[in-house]
Amino acid sequence: MISTSDVEQAAERIRGRVRRTPVFAEDGVWFKLEQLQHTGSFKARGAFNRIIAAGSLPAAGVVAASGGNAGLAIAYAAREFGVAARVYVPVTAPAVKVAKLRELGAAVELVGEKYADAHDAAVKHAANSGALFCHPYDQPEICAGQGTIGLELLEQTGGDVDTILVAVGGGGLLAGIAAAVEGRARVVGVEPRTAPTLNAALAAGEPVRVEVSGVAADSLGASLLGDIAYAVATRTDAGSVLVDDAAILDARAALWDRYRLAVETGGATAFAALLGGAYRPAPGERVAVLLCGANTDPATLTSPTAAPPAARTPR
Known part of the structure; x- marks a missing residue:
């Protein structure tokens, strides 16, 4: 289990060691560009x-x-x-x-x-x-370190966020961010339908093993949600939505086509929930999307099924 204070201590430890990644608002959504972190991911x-x-x-x-x-x-x-x-x-x-x-x-x-x-x-x-x-996702120090993204996001947006969409594999990222923003914003975990560790754990009342496959399995391929992630998710009432592989590929292509943001499939998964309609914000809900990784082959960024840019006005 980790708390906001654990994340705050982590932020002090790693200050000057990691990048403070940018945030921008476009099409009514905040995007946190953690794919620009050292080594191309939040890790x-x-x-x-x-x-x-x-x-x-x-x-x-x-x-x-x-x-x-x-x-x-x-x-x-x-x-x-x-x-x-x-x-x-x-x-x-x-x-x-x-x-x-x-x-x-x-x-x-x-x-x-x-x-x-x-x-x-x-x-x-x-x-x-x-x-x-x-451990890649189920150690307190690992989770707390990932959670420093949440503290940054709140600072950079002036706390103007209700919901943060986060990709889930083993759950360390979700655990850290949910602990960091507890009481100030809600985190919703987004997973490939072919790798539903959080979704299955919430349904079963405990972490359970799942079969893993699909386009994002290289980065979201854990077969069991971490104990820390489960504890924090249930404590903070984190949400869970599932997306298809096609939606992930469309989101990845759209991020490149619309914004010239190069991300890997796992990095596009959170945006897939918003773009494909798996997550539908309530009227006036302020949503942030975490783009969490960019370790990909640039030649594969476009998709023939990518949705065209939407004509929306940023808030």
Whole structure:
């Protein structure tokens, strides 16, 4: 479990280590551009908070399991502190992310078809070597670090936000932001219909394993919602909506066509709920969309089914 005070402490720890990413209002919506963060995703925030909060680091350095973005963040933060990083990734991880991991100096191990396989290997390495294990989404320091986005968003918008749409994989991002803005805004988790960890957990009354597939599985491919995310989601009454793969691809293409914003499929998932109608704001509701990642092949940004730009006036 984490609280607003945990997120505030994380913000102090990582100040000067991460970028304060921009916010802009367009078509009546706030967009938080976290895809411009170090290593191309929000994950750098949690990585720095986890490593700094640990204090002195073991000689074996740090280890993580990741479909890509969390590993990139851990590798980047480790390099900043001059310590070794080992990252276990499933063989399905995008080549662009694996190449970047190696460029950042991490030792990369390809293990299994799914994230769970890479996770088990990373945990085993941590136990055998003494390396600091950095979970991609279910550690208090990781979640609190991600939550600093919520504090920034409230500051940048003057608190002029009622609802924040956030993509969900394992739930660390949702947990952090929901804790950060508790009592000031509501968070709604958006997931691919083919990877519904939050939706399934809320329906079952506890985190349950789900089958994972689809266009965003490389970044939203956790098969089980984190315990921290479940606890924070239920405490803060976080919402949950599901979107189809086609809606995600349309949203990604629309972000490029309308605003020249390049994001990965996971990064477009929150916007897909708004663009495709899975989430329909009430009259006067002030909505923010978090664009959370940009590690993608630019050649794939457009989609033949992308919706045309809407003719709406920004608030």
